[in-house]
Amino acid sequence: MTVLPLAADAARFADRIRLRSLRMIAPHGFGYLGQALSSAEIIASLYAGPYRPARDDLVCSPGHYMIAFYAAAAEAGLLDEQELATYGHDGSALEAIGTERSPAVDLTCGSLGQGLSGAVGFALAHRLAAEPQARVFSLVSDGELEEGQVWEAAMFAAHHQLGSLTVLLDANDSQVDGQLSSITTIEPIADKWRSFGWTAFDVDGHDVNALEDALATAVEDPRPAIVVGRTSTVHGLAALPEGADGHFIKLPEDVAEAATAELEARLA
Template sequence: MNIKWRNKMEIKELKLHANNIRKNILTEVYSANSGHPGGSLSGADILTEIYFEQMDINKENIDSIDRDRFVLSKGHASPLLYGTLKEKGLLDDDLTTFRKINSNLQGHPNMNEVAGVDMSTGSLGQGISCAVGMAIVNKHIDKNTHRIYCLLGDGECEEGQVWEACMAAAHYKLDNLCAVLDYNHLQIDGNIDDVISPEPFASKFESFGWNVLDVNGHDFYELRNAFEQAKQVKDKPTMIIAHTIKGKGVSYMENNYAWHGAAPNQEQYEQAMKELGGLE
């Protein structure tokens, strides 16, 4: 399948949204002097595609379960989720309160405090498990057509719970579940291959009964193609392996695992925001 109905204006608008989300991420982490910018920046294009083109979420239905839902399984990338909700116009909270005492915008997303957060996440592996549970209810109990989206980290896939969830998703034929692997190759301690390599991803997910698609996670053409293909698959969940760059958009953060969980100082923040000042 090749989606040809995307025009240059659509691409320009999506890039603008993604760029603004990256600015939001940096503002959050800088304001808190803590957080996880690297893996948040790598997922900005993916969440732009999900929230601005795939999910049927808006201000009117944000508090309803009668819509598509998203689970951020790599919950430490909360600046990405908050930044996306803000750009979508669904979040009223001030992003500069991120990780501050009494702020709703805590380091891991809390569904009880922030409208639009569909699952509280933090412990790696639990988010995809919850997404599987949501998809089971949607398909086999409520019997509705809403879809469940989930974003996983590549280092997160070292958790055994991820694979237990994948087995369950295939067993229950959850074709309403579409997960995305933010494959930026880096985790807190370095390259995932040097820590505990979870490769080969594609053949593993396939052997667990998933439909697997491989894309450039920063290419909106490829992302839309993949999500549309996933909708056509029957009786299997889909895993989109999205090849990304950790720290994408900020020169000194790109492909540098030191920015997994570090905040920029004022000079670094200003440089990053300057680099994100316009579209290519």
């Protein structure tokens, strides 16, 4: 039974993603928590907004973000929450980096920059099969914009007016080696996509109202659309130390306990 949250609950849904992700990471002492913290509102807005699992396709291009989708799917009643406890352990289908066995999404890939092409394929498939109601949502990370394949997909989608396609870009300015902006200049992000023929929105990625407004407009636009969400990999958890590694957070027991208490108090 799918229980999708009401739009007004999106902010709470986001914190539930944070808490569930924290509980998956804590037993390991490290992991991809920053990805869940930065994308929580973006994914929550999708579930609270236009995404219909039975009808639409959902793509998580950066496989390291799967933790947030496992959490969201459990929260929405689409994944047995008992399974979350197996995250990252031997034999589990819930691998830290997404695989072909990953639940909760229609496509993911641990080799970055490939998801948008798959999403374009889904959008084409819906057009060929005459399924005008079906939509395709793809989470893409800003780091992936360094890969050329993303721009090949962007050009194709605009040329073919794949209006059923919506990209949610997590612009958290984080990659393995540090701040994205210190390594490659990807700005102006929204203008780049506009110049490629997309409709683009540039919003605070932790503001669920701004995200929901942008998404509602995006899905009505006949062009492919991108919602750029400006985010932080430590958002919503004051318990994390200053300068925590956004790509791969170390989470000693005391920090994990403090972080859990903080989120539980906020959700109480």
